Amino acid sequence: MHIVRTLPELRAALSAFEKPAFVPTMGNLHDGHLALLKLAKPEGDVAVASIFVNRLQFLPHEDFDSYPRTWEADCAKLEAAGCDVVFAPREADLYPEPQTFKVHPDPRMADILEGQFRPGFFVGVATVVMKLFQAVFAGHAQGVAAFGKKDYQQLMVIRQLVRQFALPIEILAGETQRTAEGLAMSSRNGYLSEAERAEALQLSLALRGLAQSALSLGQALPEKREALEQSFMSLLQDRGWKPDYLTVRRRVDLQAPTAQEPAQSLVVLGAAKLGGTRLIDNFEI
Ligand code: PAF
Secondary structure, three states, X not given: OEEEOOHHHHHHXXXXXXXXXXXXXXXXXXXXXXXXXXXXXXXXOEEEEEEOOOHHHOOOOOOOOOOOOOHHHHHHHHHHOOOOEEEOOOHHHHOOOOOOOOOOOXXXXXXXXXXXXOOOXXXXXXXXXXXXXXXHHOOOOOEEEEEEHHHHHHHHHHHHHHHHOOOOEEEEEEOOOEOOOOOEOOHHHHHOOHHHHHHHHHHHHHHXXXXXHHHXXXXXXXXXXXXXXXXXXXXXXXXXXXXXXXXXXXXXXXXXXXXXXXXXXXXXXXXXXEOOEEEEEEEXX
């Protein structure tokens, strides 16, 4: 496995290949990331993963400084999973000057849900993903990149970015990987105490409950949706959580469903803080 830091090194490592298969990450790898590599690798002729904790997508009060950096373990996992090239730029390699040009996703998609509670998050994500795509795919007529459904809204923003800039990159969506109990795998699970880890399951249980109730409302969902969402947020609140949102949306654009929406076109999404840790999860209905 090749480890490269700079753009020229990356380009040299990829120059002999035709179709890179790429998994961008911020490191602290878990089975969710490795499943993305497994999904992408057979679709290309060289498997590339990036490890870069992107300052641009963190708000000043968020966990950029404490975000877990587990370089050696990450490299061992990537090597065992068949990764060919790891791109791990230093900040100055990816941002050699202040990034004043940014990619601003459609606010209808990016200023709701995660974007409402983490303003600027998707500008930071879209900007770094565009730079990483440029780094990995420049000089290649085709490529694939894999993103997890765990970050559902991020996946949709990236799909829209690729479509609207007509990038020759196929986006693959990896299913959320869960522990045996059902907890969605996330690097931020590492912040949880043992007791919090057991409690953390309640977010996915609340989302499943919300999905089931939404289904049983059928055509009445639009008028009863907000009250229903509030009742599931209250359930979590009563257990000591601080929910940002638990909501039923259309998969296609993450807007509120109308009475016409067939049930299988919906998704439930949630974000809530447990102690000092903010967790997100979702289920397609
Ligand atoms: O999902 C992530 O880990 C990050 O948002 C990404 C896509 C690597 C961009 O920094």
